[in-house]
Amino acid sequence: MASQGGPDPSAVPVLKDLTIENITENVHRINSQCADPRLKYVMERLVSHLHDFARETRLSFEEWMAGIKFLTEVGQICTDVRQEFILLSDIVGLSLLVDSIDHPKPPSSTEGTVLGPFHTHDASTLPSGTPISGDPAGTPLLVLCTVKSTSGAPISNVKVDVWETDSHGKYDVQYEDRGNKADGRAVIVTDEEGVFWFKAIVPVPYPIPNDGPVGKLLERLGRHCWRPSHMHFMFEKGGFDNLVTALYVRGSDYETSDAVFGVKESLIVGLETVTAQQAKQYDVKEGTKLLKYDFVLVTDEETKKLRHDEAVKAMKSLGREGMMVVNGLPVPDVD
Amino acid sequence: MASQGGPDPSAVPVLKDLTIENITENVHRINSQCADPRLKYVMERLVSHLHDFARETRLSFEEWMAGIKFLTEVGQICTDVRQEFILLSDIVGLSLLVDSIDHPKPPSSTEGTVLGPFHTHDASTLPSGTPISGDPAGTPLLVLCTVKSTSGAPISNVKVDVWETDSHGKYDVQYEDRGNKADGRAVIVTDEEGVFWFKAIVPVPYPIPNDGPVGKLLERLGRHCWRPSHMHFMFEKGGFDNLVTALYVRGSDYETSDAVFGVKESLIVGLETVTAQQAKQYDVKEGTKLLKYDFVLVTDEETKKLRHDEAVKAMKSLGREGMMVVNGLPVPDVD
Incomplete structure (x- = not known):
């Protein structure tokens, strides 16, 4: 007989006499009612790890309460333009791990890295060659890239999102008066040779938002909140796995201590210098800094098989x- | 040389070329800068379990994003009178586990259980014998209790917080028009014999708040959101470990499937019936339901030693x- 609108209690798995030792299997037993096998498995692993964490640390009530307060603050500082839980995931290496698991790459392809919280969907689609940064204080940079498949064939018509900070280390969205004027970002489409290129500024290191609970945690951990100089790239093309990645400028401060664990060796690039011939071809000054990279995308089919394997x-x-x-x-x- | 106000990059542990396999040790390495050894250990265990969870489930980007959204919603529904993260901790058995770890009990003492989100600090201190519930629809209940030490000595002057729902399964704070009028709760102090007693109503099963993200999660897990009939007790007395516990009415619906894993066998009590003599002594009707329990507190010293061991x-x-x-x-x- 059910209480005032509750379900039939006799239809539910039986728990009793919970202890430090048996609480985990009891939670699994009651969660075993879940009809979705994937969610059931995810919850089983989550509960096991959460309980083992508490047992291995002998987590105190005060520490637990501090955790409750911390997570509440993380949730409450989130807005449409600030995602503090993603930042938290970033600084404990979870974001990088999930990207690596979900987007496995064959050895010949370009590795992915963290998306970060500063991508937007309102960048203009610009022809190759357009300057994307309106910051006169930035050091000019010419960016010359190609996009190919793992078999070396150029891929045309790839939608390439690029975004970077200004010379002060701020993305356009971090300025309150930005309005609808995207700056330091663009969408560029590859030509028949898989080529895209644009004018930008040399990226600079910058601190991640550190005025919230995640910033306070970094401080308590004795960690800095800086990212090394980098430029973001995102590639979309039907039939290919979306690639979210970034290029890191070799020798940048914090190259070996990125606060969000985004740096991979294959994504670090030494800047070159524009030759006289290139200066003429791309209409920039000779001696301008030059970033060159050949990106390699993986087909959906390759990715699917690799993910399975x-x-x-x-x-x-x-x-x-x-x-x-x-x-x-x-x-x-x-x- | 540091960037625009950043720290000296050469003073920080070196990370590089992060992979699914080495990301965990790299996060540990950068967190090893933490000056607080306890926080360092807690973070080390937390990061290890979080990463193992992602690796064992092969957590997808979509699932990670669903998790980010879920946690954000949990944080954003929290208010001064609603703590959804505690509710989340409750329904995955973490609250019960932490209480059991932090308040170890020798075999002869009363076990603790989950505090729940409905304790307040504004209950009036009433003399033994006072009715604590103003709900005329409740079934009258006489509650007769003692408080003793593990050696059997009565403990006088213990501050006992008691709280229960009304006959509709709602705590006073769940009514918007409650104002400052506490109902279904009181503070009572034990006498020289360690006795405290009061008039109340027979507890009823009730659903935990299920209109937020935690309620939705329970639904997806195929779980009900009900708690069996119970009455909360909290004991405070200098020199003794605070005891947060509850008594469960034997035979109640959901006794073996409590949504927050609070039930322990030693806390389940069969209701008795008031005799003619008791009716006279306590000024209630003969045949009234009777809840009797002898609570046993543990000294701070005993608890400290037990916690260490x-x-x-x-x-x-x-x-x-x-x-x-x-x-x-x-x-x-x-x-």
């Missing part, structure tokens, strides 16, 4: 061979 | 013998 391999190496992999994601095998 | 035992059984235990909390041994 990597998931199977990971389950094997974790000793979880009783799992199926469906759409690249492990789920418990059905009975 | 349990932490040492836990580190041993986890194979983490290179840890010190300071104030009951594991920290890495100093070099």
Whole structure:
């Protein structure tokens, strides 16, 4: 008999006499009612790790309460233009890890990295060659790139999003008076040779937003909040896996201590200098700084197969061979 | 040389070329700058479990983003009178676990359980015998209790907080028009024999707040949001460990499937019936429902020793013998 609109209690798995040792299996038992096998597996792993964390640290009530308050503050500082939970995920290396898991790359392709919170959807589509930065204080930079497949064929008509800060280390959206005027960002489309190029400014290191709870945590951890000089790139083209990545300027401050763990060796690029011939061809001054890179995209099919294979391999190496992999994601095998 | 106000990059541990396999040790390396050994250990365990969770589930970008959105919603629904993160902690068994770890109990003492979000600090201190519920629709209940030490000695002058819902399963604070009029709650002080008693109503099962993100999660997990009939008790007395607990009415709906994992066998009590003699003594009708319980408090000293011993035992059984235990909390041994 159910209480005032509650469900039939006899239809629910039975828990009793909860202890430090048996609470985890009891939570699993009550969550086993979930009809979605993937969610059930994700919750099973989440609860196991959360409980093991508390047991291994002997987490105190005061520490737990400090955690509750911290997470509440992280949630409450979020707005349409500030995502503090993503920032938190970034500074504990989770964002980089999830990108690496979800977008596996064959050795010949360009690696991905963290998206960060400063991409927008309102950048204008500009022809190659256009200057994207309106900051006269920036050091001019010529950016010359190609986009190819893993077999070396140029890919035309790729939509390339690029964005960078101004010379003060601020993205346009970090200025309150930005309005609708995108600056330091553009969408450029590759030509038949897979080429895109534009004029920009040399990226500078900058601090991530550090006036909120995540900034306070970094401080308590004795960590700085700086990112090394970089420029963001995002590639979209039907049939290919979206690539979210960035190029890092070799020798930049914080190249080896990025606050959000975004740097990968293959994405660090030494700046070159524009030759007399290039100066003429691209209409910039001789001696201008030059960033060159050849991006390699992976097809959806390659990615799908790789994601599946990597998931199977990971389950094997974790000793979880009783799992199926469906759409690249492990789920418990059905009975 | 530091960038525009940033710290000296050469003073920071070196990270490079992050992969699925090495990201965890890299985050540990950069967090190793933390000057607080306890925070360093807690972060080390937190990051390890978070990363293992992502690797074991092969967490996808979409799932990660769903998690970011969920946590943001949990934070944003929180107010002065609603703590959704505590509710989240409750329904995954973390609150019960932390209470059990932080308040270890010798076998002869009363077990603790979840505080829940409905305790307030504005209940009036009433003499034993006072009715605490103003709900005429509730079934009358006489509550007769004692408070003793583990050696069996009565403890006088214990401040006892009690709180329960009305007959509709709502706490006073869940009514918008409550104002300053506390109902269904009181503070009572034990006499020289360690006795406290009061008039109340028989508790009823009720649903936890289920109109927010936690309620939606329970639904997706196929779980109900009900708690079995119970009455909350909190004990404070100098020299004794604070006891936060509750008594559960034997045979209540959801006794074996409490949405917040609060039920422990030793806290389930069968209701008795008031005899003719008791009716006279306590000025209630013969046949009135009767809740009797003898609470046993643990001294601060006993608790401190037990907390230390349990932490040492836990580190041993986890194979983490290179840890010190300071104030009951594991920290890495100093070099």
